[in-house]
Amino acid sequence: MVFSSNELDILVLQNGDDGVSADSKYTWVKYSQNSDGSNMTDDPTDAVYIGIAYNKTSITESENPNDYAWTLIRGNNGSDAYTIILQNENVSFSVDNDSNTVLSNQSFSSAIQVFQGTTERVDFTIGEVLSANGITVTKRNKSILLSVNKGDTILAENGYFRVPISIDGLIFFKDITWSLSKQGNPGISGEPTLNIVVGNESQNIPCSNDGLVLDNFLIEIPFTGYKGFNRVDCSVTVGLLPSGITLASNTPSTSMVEGSVLLNVAKEATLGGSAVLNGKISLTFTINGKSITKYFSWVKTKDGAEGSMILYDLQVSSPILQKNYDNTLSPSEITFNSYYRHSNSTVKTPYIGRFIIAESEDGIIYANKYISSTNEDSVIYTPSSNNVLDIRCILCESDNISTELDALTVPVLTDEVLNSAIAEIKHSVSGVQSQVDNVNKSIVGKVWQDDIDTSINNYNDTTVKTIRNQVSENKTSIGNISSSVKEVESKLTSKADGSTVTELTEKVAKVEQDANGFKQTVETNYVSKSNLNIGSRNLLRNSKTLIFESYKLISNAAN
Secondary structure, X not given: OEEEEOOOOEEEOOOOOOOOOOOOOEEEEEEEOOOOOXXXXXXXXXXXXXXXXXXXXXXXXXXXXXXXXXXXXXXXXXXXXXXXXXXXXXXXXXXXXOOOEEOOOEEEEEEEEEEEOOEEEOOOEEOOOOOEOOEEEEEEOOEEEEEEOOOOEOOOOEEEEEEEEEEOOEEEEEEEEEEEEXXXXXXXXXXXXXXXXXXXOEEEEEEOOOOOEOOOEEEEEEEEEEEOOEEEXXXXXXXXXXXXXXXXXXXXXXXXXXXXXXXXXXXXXXXXXXXXXXXXXXXXXXXXXXXXXXXXXEEEXXXXXXXXXXXXXXXXXXXXXXXXXXXXXXXXXXXXXXXXXXXXXXXXXXXXXXXXXXXXXOOOOOEEEEEOOOOEOEEEEOOOOOOOOEEEEEEXXXXXXXXXXEEEEEEEEEOHHHHOOOOXXXXXXXXXXXXXXXXXXXXXEEEEEEEEEEEEEOOOOEEEEEEEEEEEEEEEOOOEEEEEEXXXXXXXXXXXXXXXXXXXXXXXXXXXXXXXXEEEEEEEOOOOOOOOOOOOOOOOOOOOOOOHHHOOOOOHHHO
């Protein structure tokens, strides 16, 4: 057969000779509980050793253990693994916003622990870790310390230090990463908080056994708007009302007058159906251009036959709490009182029921802080924390904590203006001294204050240094009451021509009162002295102290 050709080449193909057949090879596998293979079997269950024979020409396995190579199925237990724990693996340094300048001395320690299995090992060593990027690295026993100093500059935005840890001839590496926390720009001062105080948040509506209102009556919902501690104008929009309840009047509140919503409840009204037992009415308040929505809740109380209805009322000694600049609450406690009256009478009678008082720090989630263990008509309550935002009191039926009759919420108001810091360039030292003189049977209280002020008059290049020492003394004894204020002031003036002028001024104000009469003297070489209060007290304005550092703002209500 010609496969390919041209004028010169001819390819001829022909069959080759038959090849030699290959031999088959086999692998034998046996199992045994003994290292020499004795009592070997084909079943691997509970076997400890496995025997293998390779490249056998027979498909039939040998029963001679010596024909197999025996090895453990499971090897010997290995050594326990090492675990390296590096505490505080991520640290952050506080710097300014522009140049990564460190704001204060800062240091972070990362302790190292090594475990082998569950056993702690302390015979490890820490390798060399170099300081970098303005951050100092120090090895301290079994820990690494990263530190920076105030005013230093950190040269990168983030990074890490690799810590080598050696034990039993092995070396492990752990990384401490670091980053910068940059100081933000001063924010814009916020506005005082807005709050709505609702004087009636819940009302029971007496109904017959069929769920029909027993009699015509009015529900009053008083309200007041606050911006910080100050009352402001506030109006309200009343939401969808159930059948049988209509809006009788809607009066906005002002800075001087409390607002009010008056609802008219009709006799034999179903309030949405005989099966409807409770509901809510939305009240959307508009205050300072913003909207705040609250809800008034009502519940049917089935009193049986027709007659005069019983209405319940929960009252509080203070409708609001004020959070002062020092984080204290004023008043520090409030009193809840419960009353009831018949619908055909205006006379209120204390109601002995159960109280539930809850607190909220966000105005959403409330945690019960007090639950009456016995029936009572009054509870004096002290808030459990100064971080509370609202205090809610629920009046419940006598001996029945599950039936709510009325509810009231007392908000905690914060005036952001009081939280503003007052900066003064002034050095002052103050102290208080009290002593009891047993011989003279008198009590002496002294308050002293030294002020050091330096001022420079750039107009005529005159430097004036003033040192003033003020002592106030109050003394009470058997025969009389006296109060005196003494102030000594010396001035050293250096003029532009090099001359100096020294001036000494002393003034004494004294008030004495005893059984024989009242005497007042003033000694001074000043022509006049304004803003000096003469009497048994010489207090800082709006305060209860003579000491400047102890000066606290006090609202007019607290005076």
